[in-house]
Amino acid sequence: MKVxxxxxxxxxxxPVEQMVLNAENFGTAFLEHExxxxxxxxxxxxxxxxxxxxxPGNGRVLGYAALQFEWKALVITSIISHHxxxxxxxxxxxxxxIKAIGEMHPDTDVIRVDTGDFMDYxxxxxxxxxxxxxxxxxxxxxxxxxxxxxxxxxxxxETE
Numbered sequence: 281m282k283v284x285x286x287x288x289x290x291x292x293x294x295p296v297e298q299m300v301l302n303a304e305n306f307g308t309a310f311l312e313h314e315x316x317x318x319x320x321x322x323x324x325x326x327x328x329x330x331x332x333x334x335x336p337g338n339g340r341v342l343g344y345a346a347l348q349f350e351w352k353a354l355v356i357t358s359i360i361s362h363h364x365x366x367x368x369x370x371x372x373x374x375x376x377x378i379k380a381i382g383e384m385h386p387d388t389d390v391i392r393v394d395t396g397d398f399m400d401y402x403x404x405x406x407x408x409x410x411x412x413x414x415x416x417x418x419x420x421x422x423x424x425x426x427x428x429x430x431x432x433x434x435x436x437x438e439t440e
Contacts, residue, residue: 281335281368283342285377288322288330295341296332303360314358317346328357331377333370343370347378354382356393375409382434390431397426406430 288296296318300311321328326349333343342365346358356378361370382388393411395402407413407430415429 281365281370282337283333283370283373284336285331285333285343285373288318288332288344290322292332292341292344293318296344299341299344299360299362302363314346317357321346321348329381331374331381333361333373342368343374345374345378347381349385349388352387352389354378354385354388354391356391359393371405372409379432379434382432388434390433392429392431394420394427394429397428403428403430 296314297311300314301307317328318330321330328346328348330344330346332341332345334341341362343361344358345356345360348355348357359371359374359378361368361374378391382391391411393406394417395406397416403413409432411430411432413428414431417427417429419425420427
């Protein structure tokens with residue numbers, strides 16, 4: 281499947297909104313959080329970046345990722361593939377672009393992401409993309425929410 285990953289544009293919001301609402305484990309509260317994050321990252325690009333995966337033939341948004349720049353780390357705060365296109369390589373294309381963004385960002389040494397401890401499919405996905413499981417946090421987002429943390433080490437810079 282042909283997929284083009286590019287920077288988010290404001291007219292991408294409606295398909296992203298539908299994708300978030302249809303995604304497993306999310307919903308309207310998460311959507312409001314994503315809306316605020318997209319607004320912040322598009323208004324203040326030094327804080328983060330939003331990218332989308334699109335079908336170049338019909339222009340349909342097939343995936344979405346939000347990235348936050350932290351000190352020495354690029355954090356994947358959200359990554360979602362359209363529910364009709366799971367296991368079609370959309371997530372992998374997004375991760376490949378995220379790795380390229382991390383390599384281009386001058387102060388980034390690692391890409392980090394966390395996901396629910398019950399989301400085995402996400403764990404397998406990140407491991408298959410070259411991430412390493414580096415931690416586990418109990419009561420992360422709420423009392424009964426436990427997160428597994430994954431990291432991907434970017435190329436070492438010559439100055440290190």
